[in-house]
Structure formats: C-alpha cells, structure tokens
Amino acid sequence: xxxxxEMRNNCLFHWFLVYKCLHALLGLASSxxxxxxxxxxxxxxxxxxxxxxxxxxxxxxxxxxxxxxPNIDYLARKGVKLTQHLTSAAVCTPSRASxxxxxxPIRMGLASSNKMGVLGFVASSGGIPRSEVTFPKLLQQDGYxxxxxxxxxxxxxxxxxxxxxxxxxxxxxxxxxxVPLTNLKDFSDEGGSVITSDQKHxxxxxxxxxxxxxxxxxxxxxxxxxGKTFLVGNLIFITTIYLVxxxxxxxxxxxxxxxMRDFDNVEQPIRLENLTQRLVKEGSDFIDxxxxxxxxxxxxxxxxxxxxxxxxxxRFKGKSKHGFYGDNVEELDWGVGEIIKALKLNGLDNDTxxxxxxxxxxHVEETQTDGQRAGGYxxxxxG
Numbered sequence: 001x002x003x004x005x006e007m008r009n010n011c012l013f014h015w016f017l018v019y020k021c022l023h024a025l026l027g028l029a030s031s032x033x034x035x036x037x038x039x040x041x042x043x044x045x046x047x048x049x050x051x052x053x054x055x056x057x058x059x060x061x062x063x064x065x066x067x068x069x070p071n072i073d074y075l076a077r078k079g080v081k082l083t084q085h086l087t088s089a090a091v092c093t094p095s096r097a098s099x100x101x102x103x104x105p106i107r108m109g110l111a112s113s114n115k116m117g118v119l120g121f122v123a124s125s126g127g128i129p130r131s132e133v134t135f136p137k138l139l140q141q142d143g144y145x146x147x148x149x150x151x152x153x154x155x156x157x158x159x160x161x162x163x164x165x166x167x168x169x170x171x172x173x174x175x176x177x178x179v180p181l182t183n184l185k186d187f188s189d190e191g192g193s194v195i196t197s198d199q200k201h202x203x204x205x206x207x208x209x210x211x212x213x214x215x216x217x218x219x220x221x222x223x224x225x226x227g228k229t230f231l232v233g234n235l236i237f238i239t240t241i242y243l244v245x246x247x248x249x250x251x252x253x254x255x256x257x258x259x260m261r262d263f264d265n266v267e268q269p270i271r272l273e274n275l276t277q278r279l280v281k282e283g284s285d286f287i288d289x290x291x292x293x294x295x296x297x298x299x300x301x302x303x304x305x306x307x308x309x310x311x312x313x314x315r316f317k318g319k320s321k322h323g324f325y326g327d328n329v330e331e332l333d334w335g336v337g338e339i340i341k342a343l344k345l346n347g348l349d350n351d352t353x354x355x356x357x358x359x360x361x362x363h364v365e366e367t368q369t370d371g372q373r374a375g376g377y378x379x380x381x382x383g
Contacts, residue, residue, distance in 0.1 A: 043296040045352040052307040055362025055376025066321045071337030092153045093118040096361045100134040122181045123258050127155015127166025136172030145177040147286045150302035153182045177282045186252040188309030192369045209241040272311035284342040291346035306333040
C-alpha cells in the first residue's frame with residue numbers, strides 16, 4: 001500500500017479487515033462446539049510461520065515433488081493457497097518491516113540503494129522506528145498475549161547499548177526468544193563468510209589501500225610536502241581504521257552470533273545444531289501457557305531456516321534428495337508440523353488462524369564452501 005505519513009495508522013486497515021472476518025468465521029465455527037466460550041470465539045488466536053529465504057518452488061504445494069514438505073502442504077490443502085502474494089523487498093530487513101506494519105520500507109527509512117540492503121551488525125543503529133504501528137502492538141492493546149520466536153533483523157538499539165529502542169518488546173511483543181540480527185555464513189564452522197562471498201578480494205583491497213596511503217604519506221614527507229606531526233597523526237589514524245576493519249571482518253561471528261531472551265543475551269555464539277528444535281520448544285511452550293491462561297495469543301514463529309549458514313540437525317542430515325539444503329527445508333517443515341501439533345493438543349486448531357509464508361524468495365545464487373547449492377528454487381519466478 002502507498003500510505004502518506006499522516007495516514008500511517010490507516011496502513012494496517014487490511015489487517016483489521018482480516019481480523020474482523022476471522023472474528024465472524026471462527027465465531028460461527030466455534031458456535032457448534034462447546035470447547036470455547038463466545039468471548040474466546042470472537043478473538044481468534046494467530047500463528048504466523050515465516051520461513052527465511054525459502055523458494056516458492058521448494059515446497060510440494062507449489063509443485064516440488066522431491067523435497068518432502070507434508071506439513072506445509074497440509075496447511076495449503078486444508079486452508080487457502082495464495083498464488084498472487086508479493087513481498088515488498090527481496091531481502092530480509094525491509095520485507096519484514098512491511099509485514100509488521102503494512103507500509104513500504106522506504107517510508108520507514110529501511111530501504112537501501114546499496115547491494116546489501118539489510119542491517120549488517122547487531123550494533124547497527126538502524127531499525128524499525130518506535131513511531132511505527134505494528135499489528136502485534138494493535139493485538140497487544142486488544143488483550144492478546146504476543147511472542148516472537150526466532151529471527152528479528154529489525155534493529156535493537158538506537159544511540160547506545162541497552163536503550164533497546166528497536167527491540168521486539170518495544171513493538172508489541174510480550175516475549176522474545178531468538179536472533180536479534182540474522183543467520184550468517186560466518187556463524188558456521190565451514191569457513192565461509194558473508195563478507196568474502198560478496199567481495200572475494202576484500203581483504204587484499206583493504207590492505208592494498210592502507211599500504212598505498214601509508215607509502216603516499218611517507219613519500220610526501222620525504223619531499224617536505226607535509227610535516228612530521230601531520231605524518232605521524234595520519235599514520236596512526238589510517239592504521240587504526242585498518243585494524244578496526246580487520247577486527248570486524250575476523251570477528252563477525254563473535255560480535256553478531258547472539259540469541260536473546262527478552263533483553264538478555266543467553267547464548268553467544270549461537271549453537272546452530274538443534275536450533276530449530278529449541279525454537280519449536282519455545283513456540284510449543286508459549287502455546288501451552290497461553291491456552292491455560294484463556295487469553296487469545298499471537299505467536300510469530302520466525303524461522304532461521306533456510307537462510308545460510310545451513311544447519312540441519314543429525315536427524316535430518318543426508319535424508320533429502322537435494323543435499324544439505326533439502327535437509328534444511330525438510331527440518332523446517334518438521335518444525336511447522338510440531339507447532340500445528342501443539343495447537344491440536346491444546347484444542348486450539350479450530351480457533352486459530354495459521355499463516356505460512358517466506359520473507360522473500362530463495363537466494364538462488366547461494367552456494368556452500370564445497371560448491372553445493374545452498375539457496376532455494378523460485379519455480380517459474382526465476383528472475
């Protein structure tokens with residue numbers, strides 16, 4: 001939608017329409033069942049299952065016959081399959097901001113003209129502004145319990161460590177367990193890096209640039225073009241910048257591989273193996289406690305898979321016909337099935353809207369260090 005700034009509160013109007021329709025539909029469905037009161041039936045639970053970089057052609061309900069996705073296919077078969085459903089951007093940060101707000105990312109300062117286009121570090125000062133109205137915030141104000149499990153990638157702090165102005169808990173979520181940034185190649189033990197994969201000779205370029213500047217300064221001093229103080233000051237300045245850049249490149253994992261529980265860092269670096277199982281447990285526990293409380297809830301399961309670094313657990317390794325990437329898709333599908341199972345065990349499956357999607361299409365160019373394909377397949381939409 002194209003919404004002027006002064007009408008930003010109207011930009012979530014389509015969410016309200018969906019919400020009100022659900023009130024009516026689930027109210028009618030629950031009127032024939034004694035399991036829910038009329039009040040509970042009027043406010044359906046909402047579960048959003050958002051994959052990361054999953055290709056449209058990677059799941060069975062959109063034509064894939066070799067990667068096994070029975071649980072995702074079940075949702076499509078029992079519900080509604082959207083065949084005309086677009087995201088606002090091809091990368092994580094802007095597309096996720098639009099999903100939460102119903103606004104174009106450029107109107108929130110989250111569109112970028114450079115190649116990266118996303119927040120690159122946990123310490124980045126950017127993020128979704130506090131002034132934005134998110135649909136979790138609206139549901140929270142309507143009495144919903146809300147939780148985000150998994151990936152955020154919409155900023156943490158503004159001016160200083162700990163101000164948490166972009167944190168999920170400042171945008172409508174009561175509980176957060178997951179990754180404040182994203183998953184990166186650097187987080188695995190395979191030796192790949194998101195920096196060197198994009199700029200293969202970046203280290204050589206940085207060193208060569210530093211060396212040329214140093215030699216130029218020395219030459220200028222020998223020709224008496226600059227003074228000794230100017231030379232020493234600039235050598236210290238340039239060398240400091242170089243060392244900082246080298247430190248950042250060599251320590252991407254240490255600085256950014258973090259799992260948070262609410263405002264606390266609980267794991268650094270991330271243990272990728274069995275991460276999906278831990279997310280499933282957090283999501284299932286939230287469903288259990290919310291069911292007991294009797295309050296309606298929003299559960300946003302923002303899966304880490306299938307963004308690289310790929311990290312299927314031992315139960316799924318080597319089981320698909322599409323290498324390690326296929327293993328990851330099948331583990332993601334298992335996680336979806338476990339969340340559906342938790343809803344059924346609590347008798348909530350008829351009172352809950354379950355929405356599955358991906359934040360954007362597959363990263364078709366992505367490969368692992370051994371040359372295996374590590375990105376999704378976008379089916380007929382290969383562009």
